[in-house]
Amino acid sequence: MRILFTIFLFISFDAQSDVFIIPPSDNAQERIQEALILAQPGDEIHLISGVYKIEDGLSLDVDNILFSGDGHDKTILDFTEQMTGAQGLLVTSNEVMLKDFAIINTKGDGIKTIGSEGIYFINLRTEWTGGPDSSNGAYGLYPVQSKNVLIDGCIAIGASDAGIYVGQSENIIVRNSRAEFNVAGIEIENSYYADVYNNIAQHNTGGILVFDLPDLPQQGGHHVRVFSNQILNNDTDNFAPEGNIVGEVPRGTGIIIMANSNVEIFDNDISGNETMNIAIVSYSYEEAIDATDYYPHPRAIQIHDNRLSNSGSNPDMDKEIAAIVKGLAKQTMPDIFWDGVLPFTQMVFGQPNEDRLVLMDNINSSFMAIKPIQYMLSIPNPVTRDSIDFRGNISPLDAVKIDLPSRYND
Numbered sequence: 001m002r003i004l005f006t007i008f009l010f011i012s013f014d015a016q017s018d019v020f021i022i023p024p025s026d027n028a029q030e031r032i033q034e035a036l037i038l039a040q041p042g043d044e045i046h047l048i049s050g051v052y053k054i055e056d057g058l059s060l061d062v063d064n065i066l067f068s069g070d071g072h073d074k075t076i077l078d079f080t081e082q083m084t085g086a087q088g089l090l091v092t093s094n095e096v097m098l099k100d101f102a103i104i105n106t107k108g109d110g111i112k113t114i115g116s117e118g119i120y121f122i123n124l125r126t127e128w129t130g131g132p133d134s135s136n137g138a139y140g141l142y143p144v145q146s147k148n149v150l151i152d153g154c155i156a157i158g159a160s161d162a163g164i165y166v167g168q169s170e171n172i173i174v175r176n177s178r179a180e181f182n183v184a185g186i187e188i189e190n191s192y193y194a195d196v197y198n199n200i201a202q203h204n205t206g207g208i209l210v211f212d213l214p215d216l217p218q219q220g221g222h223h224v225r226v227f228s229n230q231i232l233n234n235d236t237d238n239f240a241p242e243g244n245i246v247g248e249v250p251r252g253t254g255i256i257i258m259a260n261s262n263v264e265i266f267d268n269d270i271s272g273n274e275t276m277n278i279a280i281v282s283y284s285y286e287e288a289i290d291a292t293d294y295y296p297h298p299r300a301i302q303i304h305d306n307r308l309s310n311s312g313s314n315p316d317m318d319k320e321i322a323a324i325v326k327g328l329a330k331q332t333m334p335d336i337f338w339d340g341v342l343p344f345t346q347m348v349f350g351q352p353n354e355d356r357l358v359l360m361d362n363i364n365s366s367f368m369a370i371k372p373i374q375y376m377l378s379i380p381n382p383v384t385r386d387s388i389d390f391r392g393n394i395s396p397l398d399a400v401k402i403d404l405p406s407r408y409n410d
Contacts, residue, residue, distance in 0.1 A: 018040075018042060018043045018044065019043070019044040019045075019046050020035040020039065020043065020044070020045045020046065021046050021048065022035060022045065022046070022047055022048075023047075023048050023050065024048075024050035024051060024052050024053075028052045028053070028054075029052070029053070029054045029055060029056060029058075032045070032047070032052070032054075032058060033056075033058055033059070036058060036059065036060045036062070036065075036067075037062075039062050039065055040062070041062060041063050041064035041065070042064055042407070043062075043065060043066075044065070044066040044067075044068060045065065045066070045067045045068070046068050046069070047068070047069045047070075047075045047077075047101060048069075048070055048075065049069075049070045049071075049074040049075055050074075050075065050076070051076045051078050052075075052076065052077045052078065053078055053080075053081065054077050054078065054079050054082065054088070055079075055081050055082055055083050055084075056082065056083065056084045056085050057082070057084060057085020057086065057087055057088060057089070057090060057108075058085075058088065058089045058090070059089070059090040059091075059092070060089070060090070060091045060092070060093060060096065061091075061092045061093045062093050063093045063094045063095055063096070064093075064094070064095045064096070064405070064407075065093070065095075065096050065097075066096075066097045066099065066407070066408070067096070067097070067098050067099070067101075068097075068098075068099045068100050068101070069099070069100045069101030069102075070100060070101075071100050071101075071123070072100060072101060072102040072123055072124055072125035072154075072155065073102070073125075075100065075101040075102065076101070076102045076103075076104060077089075077101060077102065077103045077104070078104055078105060079103065079104065079105050079106040079107065080104070080105040082105075082106060082107040083107075085107065085108070086107075086108040086109065086112075087106060087108045087109035087110065087111065087112045087137070087142070088103040088106035088108075088109070088110050088111060088126075089103065089110075089111045089112070090112050090113075090114070091111070091112070091113040091114075091116060091119065092113070092114055092115055092116065093116060094116055094117045094118050094119075095117070095118040095405055096113070096116060096118070096119055096120070097120040097122060097408050098111065098119075098120070098121050098122070098124060099120075099122040099123055099124070100122070100123045100124070101124060101125075102124065102125035102126070102127065103124070103125070103126050103127075104125075104126070104127045104128070104129055105127075105128055105129055105130075106126075106128075106137045107137065108137045108138065109137050109138055109139040109140075109142045110126030110137060110139065110140040110141060110142070110156075110159075111124070111126060111140070111141055111142060112139070112142040112143075112144070113142070113143040113144070113146055114143075114144050114145055114146070115145050115146065116143065116146040116147075116149075117146065117147045117148060118147075118148045118405070119143055119146050119148070119149055119150075120149075120150045120152075120404065120408065121141050121143075121150065121151045121152070121154055122150075122152050122153060122154075123152070123153040123154065124141065124153075124154045124155070125154065125155040125156075125157075126140030126141060126154075126155075126156050126157070126159070126163070127140075127155070127156070127157040127158055128157065128158030128159070129158070130158070131158060131181065132158060132160075132181050132182075132183075132236055132237070132239045133158075133160070133239060134160055134239050134240065134241045135160070136158050136159060136160040136239075137159060137160065138159060138160055138161035138162075138244075139159055139161055139162055139163075139165045140156035140157070140158075140159045140162070140163040140164060140165075140179075140182070141154060141156055141163070141164045141165065142162075142165050142167075143165075143166050143167075143169060144166075144167045144168050144169060145167075145168045145169060145217070145218070146166075146169045146170075147169060147170045147171055148171050148402050149166055149169050149171070149172045149173070149402075150172075150173050150402050150404070151164060151166070151173070151174045151175070151177055152173070152175050152176055152177070153175075153176045153177060154177040154178075155177065155178045155179075156177070156178070156179045156180075156182060156185075157179075157180055157181050157182065158181050158182060159182040159183065159184075160182075160183055160239055160240055160241060160244075161182075161183055161184060161187075161240060161244060161246050162182060162183065162184035162185070162186070162187040162209070162246065163179040163180075163182035163184070163185055163186065163204070164177060164179050164185070164186045164187070165184070165186075165187045165189065166187070166188050166189070166191055166194065167187075167188075167189040167190055167191060167216075168189070168190045168191060168216060168217060168218035169191045169192075169218075170191065170192045170193055171192075171193050171400060171402060172188065172191060172193065172194035172195070172400065173194070173195050173196075173400055173402055174186060174188075174194070174195070174196045174197075174199060175195070175196070175197050175198045175199065176198050176199065177199045177200075178199065178200045178201075178202075179199070179200070179201045179202075179204060179207075180200075180201070180202050180203045180204060181203050181204065181236055182204045182205070182236075183204065183205045183206070183236075183238055183239060183240045183246050183247075183249065184204060184205065184206050184208075184209045184246050184249065185201035185202075185204035185206065185207045185208060185231075185234070186199060186201055186207070186208045186209070187208075187209040187210075187211060187246075188209070188210050188211070188221070188224050189209070189210075189211045189212070189213065189221065190211070190212050190213060190216050190218050190219055190220075190221045191218075191221050191224070192218075192221065192222055192223060193222075193223045193224075193400050194223070194224045194225070194400060195224075195225045195227075195399060195400040196208060196224070196225065196226045196227075196229065197225070197226070197227045197228045197229060198228050198229065199229045199230070200229070200230045200232070201229065201230070201231045201232075201234065201254075202230070202231075202232045202233050202234065203233055203234060203235060203236055204234045204236055205234065205236050205237065205238045205239075205240075205246075205249050205250075205251050205252070205253070206234060206246075206249040206250075206253040206254075206255075206256055207231040207232075207234045207253065207254045207255060207270075207273065208226055208229065208231060208254070208255045208256075209246070209249070209255075209256050209258070210224050210226065210255070210256070210257045210258070210260050210263055211256070211258045211259065211260065212258065212259040212260045212261075212283070212294075213245065213259070213283065214283070214294040214296070215294075219293065219294050220261070220294075220295065221259075221260045221261070222260065222261040222262045222263075223261075223262045223263075223397055223398075224260060224262070224263045224264075225263075225264045225265075225266075225397050225399075225400075226255065226263070226264070226265045226266075226268065227264070227265070227266045227267045227268060228267045228268065229268045229269070230268070230269045231254040231255060231268055231269070231270045231271075231273070231277075232269065232270075232271055232272050232273075233271075233272040233273070234251075234252050234253060234254060234272075234273045234274070235251065235252050235272075235273070235274045235314075236251060237251050237316075238250070238251055238316070238319070248319060248320075248321070249319070250275040250276075250315070250316035250319040250321060250322035251274060251275060251316035251319075252273045252274025252275040252276075252311075252314065252315070252316060253273060253275050253276060253279055254270045254273040254276070254277040254278055254311065255268075255270065255277070255278045255279070256278075256279045256280075256281065257278075257279070257280045257281070257298055257301055258280075258281050258282070258283055258298070259281075259282060259283040259294075259295065259296045259297060259298060260298055260299075260301075261295075261298070261299040261300055262299070262300045262397060263298070263300070263301050263302070264302045264304075264394075264396065264397045265278065265301075265302070265303045265304075265306065266302070266303070266304050266305045266306060267305050267306065268306045268307070269306075269307050270306055270307070270308045270309075270311075270335075271307070271308065271309045271310050271311070272309075272310045272311070272313075273311045274311075274312070274313055274314040274315065274316070275311070275312060275314075275315045275316050275319075275322045275325075275333070276311050276312055276315075276322075276325065276333055276334060276335065276336075276337050277308045277311040277335040277336065277365075278303060278306075278308070278335065278336045278337070279321070279336075279337045279338075279339075280298050280301055280303075280336075280337065280338040280339070280357065281298070281321065281338075281339045281341070282296050282297045282298065282339060282341040282342070283296040283297075284296065284341065297341060297342050297343065298357070299351075299355040300354060300355050300356070301357050301358070302358045302360075302394055302395070303336060303357075303358070303359050303360075303362060304358070304359070304360040304361055304362065304394050305360070305361045305362065305363075306362045306363070306365070307362075307363045307364070308335040308336070308362055308363065308364055308365040309335075309364050311333060311334075311335050312329075312332070312333025312334070312335075315333055321339070324370075325337055325368070328368070328370065328382070328383050329368055329383075332366060334366045334367050334368035334385070335362070335364075335365040335366045335367065336359065336362065336365055336366070336367045336368075336387070337367075337368050337369070338357060338367075338368075338369040338370070339369075339370055339372075340369045340370040340371060340372050341370075341372050342372075347372055347373055348373070356390070356392060357390050358390060358391070358392040358393075358394065359387045359390040359391065360391060360392070360394055365387075366385070367385060367386070367387040367390075368383050368384070368385050369383065369384050370382060370383055371383060371384065
């Protein structure tokens with residue numbers, strides 16, 4: 001028994017279930033952090049209903065911890081007066097579940113986890129309550145370099161980069177969540193094996209991003225499924241800080257796939273996005289040329305059985321890609337756009353069959369692809385609007401599975 005701990009921390013301790021219970025108080029921050037330090041594997045740290053005023057970043061490095069509240073609308077960690085720390089909560093341990101609380105107005109990122117094997121975000125909310133602003137923290141939920149990442153039933157609002165971001169990670173599920181008024185609603189970056197489904201991404205600059213970037217420890221993102229989501233009415237002006245790559249995302253983009261491989265987009269409702277519903281692009285910045293182990297072009301992208309409508313009503317002409325597409329598209333912006341950029345030999349002779357873009361049975365969808373060689377030579381009308389050449393057989397990707405530890409299955 002750790003009776004001395006409970007006296008020292010001035011918190012309730014349920015010896016039968018190993019639960020630290022911490023109520024709101026003037027020194028709740030110190031009590032929470034001390035519990036995060038002193039907890040042993042298998043313990044729960046529980047915050048009851050109320051607002052917890054937090055001025056410094058919190059951190060956890062103990063394995064097999066349940067950190068819980070009474071609900072994201074009831075247990076609120078308020079970082080409005082935060083003075084130190086790069087995020088609200090930093091987790092660097094394994095088999096950790098964060099559940100049923102909110103973190104608001106952090107100075108930096110909301111919740112960051114790094115190097116975790118088994119990290120589960122359940123019914124959380126991260127929010128900057130003042131609305132979109134470049135001074136908001138970059139990321140709401142921010143697991144990186146992790147494995148077996150589950151994000152379920154979460155809400156992310158107001159991030160100046162991505163509300164829900166998973167980067168350089170493997171075996172990922174993002175489901176049943178809502179992202180709105182972020183620059184990027186949901187972003188999967190430089191990651192392997194991810195399922196993103198049953199989410200709502202609305203009123204962001206870009207709804208869902210599947211990116212691969214150079215100069216990161218893990219490159220070559222692949223095997224990402226985005227399905228059964230509602231990606232609607234993304235229409236927020238880009239408010240990313242200057243110099244951020246996501247700052248190039250046009251206002252009102254539903255899905256962007258950039259430089260990723262083996263991506264399957266299906267059974268989504270994608271509508272009302274002001275620039276375009278889906279964009280497939282290469283990473284075309286100079287540093288990609290020097291990154292010899294980085295492949296900057298999308299490969300094996302399958303887009304099928306989606307319901308698309310009402311895109312392109314107000315293209316973001318301040319962003320280069322949107323201005324180019326609008327200029328080439330004339331009156332009607334496409335629902336699905338591909339920039340057509342490939343290695344030179346593939347632009348001349350075509351992609352290998354296994355790398356081809358496949359478009360099938362996307363209801364009410366229009367399409368446009370640039371013919372890059374004609375475009376560079378200023379040949380008139382260097383585009384195709386006909387998707388028939390991109391029809392083919394769908395090769396479904398395997399589902400991602402994450403088995404929760406037994407203590408979390410109830």
